Amino acid sequence: MDTATVIARLDEARTADARTRYRICDETAGEFLAAGTAPSFEVSSADLRLDPYFMCADRYWRRRFLDRPTARTAFECARWMSGHVRDECWGAVAEQWALGNGFLNRGSVESTDPFEEMVREAGAGTDTERLAFFLALFHAGKLRANFCFDELHAFLGHSPSAVAAGSLRAEPVFVALQSFAAFGSRTLTVAYASELLEQAWSATTRSRHTVDICLNGLAFAAPFEGQGELLRACAQEAVEEHPDDHMFHVRLATGLHMCGRHDAALESIDTALTLLAASSTAILGVLQDQYLTKRDAIQEGRLRALRDAEQQRRWDGQAAANAQLERSLHTSSVRAVEVVAAFTAAIAFAVGSLQVTLTGTLPLSDRLWLLAAQGVGLAVFALLIVGGTWLITRSHHQRDRGTE
Structure with a gap:
């Protein structure tokens, strides 16, 4: 294809x-494919909305990957990037193409043998680390999309392409992938995964893909204490940094849902759906179905929480009523004992006083003293019964007051 014509068309698209x-970028990419030649222009950004050169190259390589989603295609793409992508944006372009095309072609996962062959073919040139890094990200993107946590962890740690990436293994996106694998694994500890997360998250050069992988790992991690709050806090920071990114609003909705904040989660997922509808992503339909499924789960959780709260309110009311009834019955029993004690003392006094009054031969003054002594004794008896009952039930009263 004529380079001048291509540049003129892409400048027009700007x-x-x-x-x-x-449309212009898609048509131009199609013409490159039909001619059997790769784009000849230079890519100077990773802007999928405004840079027609990157958009055209992105569509060209996406079609190449969809046609043959293999290590060979990844190798050819990385080799093309070494001569056509500026150094200052190489990392962003590599993440976009390797991880993105890995996700889109997650259904065709190869063994690591072809990647080892590509690394050997690359030799020991100055671009070998970059080429190996791109190959590793492409395969890791497939494993991540399929949630193959342990396999991803092993690949990142020991595969020839990952090892050949050399110093680029310290890149935040690479560490984020390791964190993702560790969080999902049932054999690695949360402490280890959290350490990797902190390393990737705190990096000053972290990219949008790094943030996305970190949040993805937290959202799909094996359950651990504090997971929801950690995801919510990180996603909130991501939303503040990228307010128009629908994916980060979904992660925030997930974190809020885990924390039981269903109304806020619904607001976040609705924002994500609005932003998604306004985007031009190639997988809008797939993501929309996922977001709607998440929204249904949040709505169901919200309704369940409302039902549980109402049921708990009823249980609390019933428990309070039962406690009040128990206290009433207990108090009534105590009062009954006191009444019986007093009534018994009164009957005993009456019977005793009649005997002294009607059949006694003592003088009147002695009878009165005898009656008084008998009355005092019976009164003391009644008081002992009432006092003993009060002492016995005192701890029970105090416990009841403490639970009110």
């Missing part, structure tokens, strides 16, 4: 509206 820009 000033066109989004729909026209998309």
